[in-house]
Amino acid sequence: MSTGSAPPILETKALTRSFSGFTAVNSVDLTIGEGTVHALVGPNGAGKTTLFNLLTGFLTPSSGTIHFQGRDITGMDPERIVPLGLARSFQITSLFEQMSLLEHLELALASGTGLTRKFWKSVKVLGRFHDRGMQHLEEVGLADRANQAAGSLSYGQKRALELALALALEPKLLLLDEPTAGMGLEDVDRTIELIQRLRHGRTVVFVDHNMHVVGSLADEVTVLQSGQILAQGTYDAVRADERVITAYLGESHA
């Protein structure tokens, strides 16, 4: 199943999550090689987001285990997983609408420093993250909007800010849930370019329905269907797989 060339940074064993009888993620064995870009695809409701929620501690598994860099993180809370170097973005844009872009970055950069526990200090101490915050904004092309409220951004810009936030956490493993969903062609290409740049020195797992994105970025593709892994391999191998064609296009095309 796995290419096995790179040592795994993430490994799940028989990972399962049920919601009152309905199994959204069903006995998933997933191995992500360090330094790879890995696409997770599958029809709507396949369990991709649920799997991300399990990996990042937003949901606890019904059974199975998750190891990150050899460490068992099964059932850990997000606030303990994030500092280990595992960050995520959300499928549905999820920001603090009234905060400025720079304030978003300051928060992300301050996370894990302990500075944010200090209720007796002036908020101005967050100013020390100004330069690094601007760098991150620059990276995603939002530097000129640093002082605007996030709520005033266009959809594509919000997705870009999501990326910048996840990057500011300096994750070793980055999980992106549909980074290009709802974007126009131009923004999609910019995002592909951005992910290609940011992949250096880290591992990326992303969900996307856009096969152009998957084809241009992924070293390896995992196809999920009804909570189970249907196929895994390179983009070309998976695309030629009959079970995958059936899953995507229905019986008649098989």
Added chain:
Amino acid sequence: MSEHLVGTSHLETAATAAPERRERAWARPLYLLLALLLACALPWFIYPPIALDILCWGLFAISVDLLLGYTGLLSFGHAAFWGSSAYITGIVAIETGMPFPVAILLGALAAMVIAVPTGWLAVRSTGIYFAMVTLAFAQMLYFVANRASGLTGGENGLQGIPRPFFGMELIETEAFYFYYAALPLIILGCFIAWRTVHSPFGRVLLAIRDNPARARALGFDVEGYKIVVFVISAGIAGVAGGVFSSGHGFASLNDLMWTTSGKAVLITVLGGIGTLWGAMVGSGILVTLEDYLTTLGFEGIGIVTGTMFIVIVLLFRRGIWGSVQQAWHWALGKARLRWG
């Protein structure tokens, strides 16, 4: 994704982190000075015990606003902290004769201690369920205080609380002078609330209020932050309750009643959620109105204040102070356009 409070979801909160308010450098010290002058002048115009009530209820409502406006948590059991501090302050003053500020600070400390398990349990739920857990705790405390009549005086309340202050008789006996002796404690409470809101910690609170899931994904221990701000808020409520019982010379079961929690929430909403100082304005209006109606011998005070509440909430979504601020910024903006 974002959790809205069931009862107040249509109300706007004025607290934003965005640097839209670029006040001039002299503005803040000037406002502060004006507020201080107003606080000092108050007992010259208003019957001193009522002036003190305004400060106490205002500070109490500020503690509620810290949760409601800046963290997105509606506590409907804050009487637990106001009331427990009222009693502890009284018991300490009666039993030890320590100076009243010490008694009040001990009362506030007790309120914070009680807030630890309360908060620990309450933050596990959100929205209306959070309100219900806090209410349940307050009701439990009410029940306990009623039973422990040996300590609390039960139905009769705790009578004759002294306010020892180094033998300074005017302060110990006259409301006018006591007002000034207690003012620094109220200011301390306000300062702690202000400092918390404008700290890195406060920034995380706003993030939690606006999008708790996002805050978690950034690595913030959302429940931990909520517990800490809950305890800080309880301490501030405790200072207010302690000054209140010291000033009146008694503590009663009324201080622990759900109506007391409700009044604090009402004042907060009236003044403007997420405005902090709006709570003082709301308190000034509500307390003087109640006092005025009482002196008239009016029976249905609740009907009048309730009606006023509904009208203001419907007309001014940001509350009184929030609307004043909005109008002020609008006028400033206009003036800048015209005069440059």
